[in-house]
Amino acid sequence: MPELSDLSQSHAIAAGPASHDRVFRGRASHGWLRALSPLLLIVLWQIGSSTGVISSRTLAAPSQVLVSFGSLVASGELQHHLLISLGRAAKGLAFALLLGGGLALIAGLSKAGEYVIDAPVQMFRTLPVVALVPLFIIWFGIGEFPKIALVTVAATFPIYLALYAGIRGVDAKLIELARVLGLSRGSLIRNVILPGALPMALVGLRYSLGISLVILVVAEQVNATSGIGYLISDARDFMRTDVIVVGLLVYALLGLTVDVLVRWLERRLLAWRASFVGAAT
Amino acid sequence: MTAPTAIPPTPNQHAIAVRAVTRRFGSTTALDGVELSIRAGEFVALLGRSGSGKSTLLRLLAGLDAPTTGEVRVPQRRMVVFQEPRLLPWKTAIQNVALGLAQDNSRERARSALAEVGLDHRLDAYPATLSGGEAQRTALARALVRDPELLLLDEPFAALDALTRIRMHRLVEALWVRHSPAVLLITHDVDEALLLADRALVLDKGRMVAELQIDLPRPRELGQPGFLGLRKRLLAAIGVQDVPQQDVAPVLHLPPSESKATTVPALLRQLA
Numbered sequence: 001m002p003e004l005s006d007l008s009q010s011h012a013i014a015a016g017p018a019s020h021d022r023v024f025r026g027r028a029s030h031g032w033l034r035a036l037s038p039l040l041l042i043v044l045w046q047i048g049s050s051t052g053v054i055s056s057r058t059l060a061a062p063s064q065v066l067v068s069f070g071s072l073v074a075s076g077e078l079q080h081h082l083l084i085s086l087g088r089a090a091k092g093l094a095f096a097l098l099l100g101g102g103l104a105l106i107a108g109l110s111k112a113g114e115y116v117i118d119a120p121v122q123m124f125r126t127l128p129v130v131a132l133v134p135l136f137i138i139w140f141g142i143g144e145f146p147k148i149a150l151v152t153v154a155a156t157f158p159i160y161l162a163l164y165a166g167i168r169g170v171d172a173k174l175i176e177l178a179r180v181l182g183l184s185r186g187s188l189i190r191n192v193i194l195p196g197a198l199p200m201a202l203v204g205l206r207y208s209l210g211i212s213l214v215i216l217v218v219a220e221q222v223n224a225t226s227g228i229g230y231l232i233s234d235a236r237d238f239m240r241t242d243v244i245v246v247g248l249l250v251y252a253l254l255g256l257t258v259d260v261l262v263r264w265l266e267r268r269l270l271a272w273r274a275s276f277v278g279a280a281t
Numbered sequence: 282m283t284a285p286t287a288i289p290p291t292p293n294q295h296a297i298a299v300r301a302v303t304r305r306f307g308s309t310t311a312l313d314g315v316e317l318s319i320r321a322g323e324f325v326a327l328l329g330r331s332g333s334g335k336s337t338l339l340r341l342l343a344g345l346d347a348p349t350t351g352e353v354r355v356p357q358r359r360m361v362v363f364q365e366p367r368l369l370p371w372k373t374a375i376q377n378v379a380l381g382l383a384q385d386n387s388r389e390r391a392r393s394a395l396a397e398v399g400l401d402h403r404l405d406a407y408p409a410t411l412s413g414g415e416a417q418r419t420a421l422a423r424a425l426v427r428d429p430e431l432l433l434l435d436e437p438f439a440a441l442d443a444l445t446r447i448r449m450h451r452l453v454e455a456l457w458v459r460h461s462p463a464v465l466l467i468t469h470d471v472d473e474a475l476l477l478a479d480r481a482l483v484l485d486k487g488r489m490v491a492e493l494q495i496d497l498p499r500p501r502e503l504g505q506p507g508f509l510g511l512r513k514r515l516l517a518a519i520g521v522q523d524v525p526q527q528d529v530a531p532v533l534h535l536p537p538s539e540s541k542a543t544t545v546p547a548l549l550r551q552l553a
Contacts, residue, residue, distance in 0.1 A: 173365065173367055174369060177361075180361045181381040183380070183381045187381060191369065191372070191380060191381075192369060195369070195372075198371075270371075271407075272371045273370070
């Protein structure tokens with residue numbers, strides 16, 4: 001009976017994935033192994049500092065960083081500077097979303113808009129924003145405005161580029177369908193084009209958030225009297241490597257937070273995507 | 282580009298009237314003096330090889346393109362089902378069907394259209410979770426909910442597996458009988474045309490080259506009396522000659538031992 005032998009064969013095949021599954025679970029449960037190497041580095045760093053191989057002028061010991069972190073939090077200094085930095089990033093980013101998003105909508109949705117807007121934007125985006133710092137100081141002085149403006153300029157380009165590409169990349173077949181259904185222009189934009197461009201727009205947002213933090217570091221280390229960047233440049237003047245490391249840690253944590261935030265947004269806004277639909281069920 | 286004009290109801294009730302339509306793209310002529318009329322409620326299949334101008338004609342009839350010369354008259358209420366379902370991935374099945382409906386009861390109408398195609402249990406499913414057949418049925422519901430006088434089907438079953446295709450044939454026929462729109466079905470599949478259509482047309486190099494009345498009684502089955510004769514004539518019109526007999530029956534690919542015992546009509550009955 002050929003059917004029976006076929007069946008037994010398919011059983012043998014079915015055993016394959018199961019054993020793969022075991023291997024996979026085994027690897028997952030040993031995930032802490034991945035944390036081992038970074039931990040070891042910190043231990044080595046601590047040993048190096050304690051034995052004097054690494055001088056505290058070069059790099060403060062991890063234990064010292066922890067103590068400084070504690071005292072900066074206890075005095076409220078860290079929170080104070082962090083809030084100011086976050087405020088600047090948020091303001092700069094908000095303007096960037098309005099500006100970049102608005103320009104992308106105009107350039108994406110109309111041919112005339114493309115001609116007027118896209119060419120200059122593509123030209124300006126190749127400028128390294130950091131190089132604008134001297135010009136901005138001359139134009140706007142050293143107050144809050146140039147810092148926020150720098151963040152805005154830097155964060156505008158990623159959101160513009162991504163949203164513009166997203167709008168232009170919407171499946172032409174879906175737009176054709178909208179014509180068959182007789183949708184109005186407004187309805188087409190609302191129901192087809194904007195949701196279709198959303199995944200790209202979120203990629204742009206992720207880049208914008210990242211670049212706004214980077215630019216903030218630069219902006220705050222030039223003529224600032226507050227903010228994490230100021231905390232770092234002030235610590236530099238007093239050779240406080242421990243405080244500098246605390247500041248770097250805060251930036252790293254901010255970067256992580258931003259990433260988590262965008263992921264959460266994607267999960268909520270792109271729930272229709274096959275990958276998320278599969279994960280939800 | 283001018284959209285095709287909507288015809289006012291005329292005594293002879295033509296759903297499509299195409300007069301001497303030519304469509305050129307640069308130096309290539311996709312349609313060359315095409316004449317076509319379809320009566321209200323008539324089911325017509327349009328066959329032709331790839332590049333024969335089938336899709337160009339459909340786009341003209343759908344109002345997505347305009348002829349270079351000639352006249353296309355179609356009703357205002359016309360809908361297209363494409364080869365791919367073309368559902369908006371970010372909208373659920375029912376939202377896709379209701380999209381663009383103006384009335385207050387659009388959701389209720391979308392629900393009943395989905396129920397008609399047997400999808401009342403998947404109303405809130407995203408297209409990514411629908412099977413190919415389910416997605417195409419949703420597209421069919423989206424067309425039906427607009428109560429079209431003319432339904433244009435652009436190879437809507439080509440991407441489906443054989444079993445799903447058979448069910449879709451039955452569904453489309455049942456919906457056509459109930460709503461009686463004029464239907465123009467574009468297809469590669471001679472059997473599909475013979476199973477569904479009142480009339481088959483053959484397009485070749487942008488010209489209508491053949492017309493075949495299909496007077497088989499409904500419901501139809503592959504291989505029913507008269508079927509093979511019409512099939513041969515239609516294949517000859519398309520330009521396929523000397524079709525061996527065994528090419529006719531096996532639409533379903535079954536293991537050899539079973540295919541002797543089970544005929545396609547018997548399988549069709551099982552599916553129903």
